[in-house]
Amino acid sequence: MASESTAKTDTSITEHLHELVLNSSDVEDFLNELARVSVRGLSDLDDEVLCSITLLRERKAATVASSGPDAKAIGQIEYECTDSPGMAASLEQATIHIPDVTEHDRWPEYSAAVLGQGVRSVLALPFDLEGDTKAALLLYSRRPNRFDGRVLKFAADFVSQTSLALRLAVRFAHYSETAANLRATLESRTVIDMAVGIIMAQNRCSQLDAFEILKTASSTRNSKLHDVAAAVVNSLGQGPARTHYDG
Secondary structure, three states: OHHHHHHHHHHHHHHHHHHHHHHOOOHHHHHHHHHHHHHHOOOEOOEOOEEEEEEEOOOOOOEEEEOOHHHHHHHHHHHHOOOOHHHHHHHHOOOEEEOOHHHOOOOHHHHHHHHHOOOOEEEEEEOOOOOOOEEEEEEEEOOOOOOOHHHHHHHHHHHHHHHHHHHHHHHHHHHHHHHHHHHHHHHHHHHHHHHHHHHHHHHOOOHHHHHHHHHHHHHHHOOOHHHHHHHHHHOOOOOOOOOOOOO
């Protein structure tokens, strides 16, 4: 009966995560909900467990998600310290367990900071992601030795179950960002092309000469080429240029 109950729980978590991936507005939204879900099975009324998640992506600022305001303050320490359990777990792909922060000396700056937040024990577990993307789930407790035995196994199982969903969320975020960057590039190109056409008509010059006029104006005004082009287009009084997409 116990194994059947565990299987049902695993299935419900998986279904919830799949829905979460589809319904989240962005990867940070997904991570915040994932942090909240992770502590529901660990916290008691008089013993709250806090959670933060640190996500490291190539050429992107680190994303720090949390289960609540207190966890957010502690998770920010992970971001501010040059070395920390979360960074080590992510980069080394190893579980980092600190039963009692007062007896731990690997990260003195980090230990002093989290002790200032009342944290006594920390558990950091790496997600299994793709390529150079790294992430770790961090659990904090105000009690020492909070993440031993059953709790450690529960947390490890949770990270194992949720790694695939996080991989999908990161992949969707990458596709969304790529599409947004492409759209911005096309829109910028459209404005520049329209401005070149206007300058050609006004000065009866070639496309190359018109583009050089635009570049010279950009340099003289110390403004971006796109901004100068937009000013040229807007000067006609027809409103800003828009790029139209099908679908």
